[in-house]
Amino acid sequence: MAKNVKLHKSSGEKASIILKYALGVILLIYALSLLVPIYWMIINSFKDIVQYYQESEFSFPKSLYLDNYKFILNNMSFETTSKDGSGTVIYTLPWMFYYSFIWAFGNTAFCLIIQVMCAYVVAKYKFPGRNFLYSLGIILMILPIIGSTGSAMLLRRQLGVYNNMLLMILTAPCLAFSGINFMMLHAAFKGVPWEYAEAVFIDGGGHLRVFITIMFPMIMPTFWVLMLLGFIGAWNDYSSFMFWMPSYYNVAMGVYRFQYESRLELGTTMPQILASFAVVSLPVVILYVAFQKLITANFMVGGLKG
Amino acid sequence: MIKPAEKVTGDAFSSKKRVSRKTVKEWIFAYSFLVYPLLLFAVFYVYVNIDSFILAFQDVNIDGSRTFAGWAHFKYFLTELFAESGLIKISFTNSIKIYLVGLCISMPLQLIFSYLLFKKCFAHRLIRILVMMPSIISSFVFCLVFRSFAGSSLQSLMKSLGFINFPNLMDNSNYVFGTTLFYSVWSSFSSSLIIYPNAMRSVDPGIYESAQIDGMCTMFQEFRYIILPLIFPTLSTFLVLGFAAMMTDSGALVPFFMYSAPSTAYNMGYYLTVQIFSESNPMNYPGVAAAGMLLTVVVAPLTLLVRYVLDRIDPTREDGIYGKKRKTA
Incomplete structure (x- = not known):
């Protein structure tokens, strides 16, 4: 009986699982969105001023420019x-x-x-x-x-x-x-x-x-x-x-x-x-x-x- | 050895016997722990608030002396509050909007996301670390990075995608309040996504099992009929504290703009902060004290009312509405 319950999930349970995954994806996107400003801050802190203005602000620096930190x-x-x-x-x-x-x-x-x-x-x-x-x-x-x-x-x-x-x-x-x-x-x-x-x-x-x-x-x-x-x-x-x-x-x-x-x-x-x-x-x-x-x-x- | 609480109940409170030496020693010990914070409380809370009450009816002169001003500061505040486009009116309205957005958007989302974390959705460990970032990294760092990002960077990005007239969301006064409101919702999940799942975990697992036996099988049913009622005390605490802070919370305006936020983005907390700290001019203090007193007169009783209502509808309380219904049933 218990096996049957597990094997044949009701439509309510199926909907629950789909909803759980859908909301989980939204939550994960939200959590990752919090990383965007941090990523933006870190990659741009390793660029020199020319790279910062010439390249996309989201591109990874070609070389790690440490002079900003030294400064x-x-x-x-x-x-x-x-x-x-x-x-x-x-x-x-x-x-x-x-x-x-x-x-x-x-x-x-x-x-x-x-x-x-x-x-x-x-x-x-x-x-x-x-x-x-x-x-x-x-x-x-x-x-x-x-x-x-x-x-x-x-x-x-x-x-x-x-x-x-x-x-x-x-x-x-x-x-x-x-x-x-x-x-x-x-x-x-x-x-x-x-x-x-x-x-x-x-x-x-x-x-x-x-x-x-x-x-x-x-x-x-x-x-x-x-x-x-x-x-x-x-x-x-x-x-x-x-x-x-x-x-x-x-x-x-x-x-x-x-x-x-x-x-x-x-x-x-x-x-x-x-x-x-x-x-x-x-x-x-x-x-x-x-x-x-x-x-x-x-x-x-x-x-x-x- | 008798537990102090029980012993005192028996000796000093319930009966009218002489207080024993041991009880007195316990009292002395307890008061010795409390004397310092109570002294600080008397000076830095009680005295300050009494003085603030008096200050509301005074003017502070250039030499620091105070003179009686009557109701002048109250009249000014009320006139500005009901003026067509006064700064105080904008601030007051925005504070209410911020609270309502928090109540109607942030809190339901916080509860739903917390439930997902409690149910161990995929990547739940990573999510719990990431959502705390706005609380861990300094608020001004997060605000300023957001400001640079939502301002010029987002504008450049949108222009490169063909949206030539896309505005700078942090400079354009038509969009700045909406943008700061979005920021407050976006960054508001951190500690609540730790506290609510912990409260959900404290629910007895036996309750879920009996609910499943009773045919309660969907996530919604579990959330609505088990989780929400049983974490209601925690939820109620945040509702009450959120309401109480409605007129004092300045949000992220100080880190975003220091003292030069556009008037359309003002809220009451920020307005009072600017009045006190922007010029550090004691002549502004009485106006703030009067404004604070009027706001306290409105918000404090409402906060107590909110707490009373939440207490009455608390499903976990035996003397609440649902508790009495349970007993009757």
Whole structure:
């Protein structure tokens, strides 16, 4: 009977299979379309200016012209006002990479650790105000309060947080008990049985030891996913530097300004600009490809109950 | 050893016994983890929003002092909102269009594509890597490559194919909004094609088996009657967050144009960003605060309403409409 079912598929099942393949083709075309700009960027970054204008923009370069990359590595530098306004600072590419790493790692790790701490106590401890805090986190997530950026700017200028990377990092987790990260961490802690902690209490350990040695390691897959995605996002973040830290340059901000000003002031060519795009993109693409399985397996969002 | 949550429930909340030392220690531990983020929240969220409320009724002078301005900024915003072709009206309308396109085009496509990935269509591993590219590569890199490509390169290509009057889609003000809208749909699939398939995978496989026994055999039936109801909480989260962000999301306009986008492409998020950051002039801040307050008054209750309605129709909730129907049946 079961064989018959398999051998003689109903018309509904056949239609399903055809539909699955048809939609699959559309999805594959869509996914490949995302490669077109990347392909365009890479092949043109290996062309000299003559090749770029004379040949088709989609043709493969006849020879790999590496001078665009040499130009970027040697010449991409910017002068900007120092954070105390007393003079100027020159940022070269290694310094931009340094600030990219500090911002991407420091900001992501600090925010995430504070979020882990919040999610842990809200998920595992019952204290006065816990339910209120959880509901507040959900409300803040869905309640759009618009237009407060001006006040935030005035306050940050008054407190000296504006244009100060260290203070920007230290004040970043002001909504640590809200948002998708908090929800994912909260759900991860909820899934860890409390019985694991009891052994530590029997051994005379305290709450901090339970958190550090038992609970935190148990949610490591979720933590690493959020860390990786946060790191990638912060590496690519140019807007925080443009809006809140104009005296600092990370690679993304440098490349953004480079392409914006280059054709007007610096006289650089399109292949050189595309080479700068490749330079800023390469580290995060490698990071993503290396950890793709971890990210795709553990990135989940549930409902907004609270 | 008793689980803290249970212990506190028994000792401190349910009965009116004295709070034990252990319970107090647990509270101290919990609060010690929360004190720093709560302090930041008080200063950088609560204070900022209260100050923004006050700022909406003030003017900021050149020397930084503030003077009372009454309803002037609100009047200006409302006048511009209802003006024939005011920038605020264009921005407001475009924000709603962007949201509706996201809701009616992006989200259904995201769900269908996610289902295909969940069913392991051919090349599903490759597709999952490729679709994340707009999130992995810096948004401005992707935007600028797209801009160069959709602008001059596409124009040259079309001209070479015989379409001599093909416009530059990124420079022509008649096409620029449509092009940015296309970009927002085209690049919107990345994380959703990871999250939705993961939510679909969390559904108990036994449910599919029993559905097959009951004669549910087509993809559409499985998608409509099993997948959609069971991933509804995840879907609902994105619907609510999308609605909440309708007036704050500036899309890709900053990476595309910095502060000089054509007026036809403006949306509310971009309008507010330009007002604050283009000149870094504190005299613009009160206008933004007033605009933000008016928009909050409209969008916030609607967001809560959307959430309430979605909660009521959530098929996974026992106290929702379908849950009650199930119980009655």
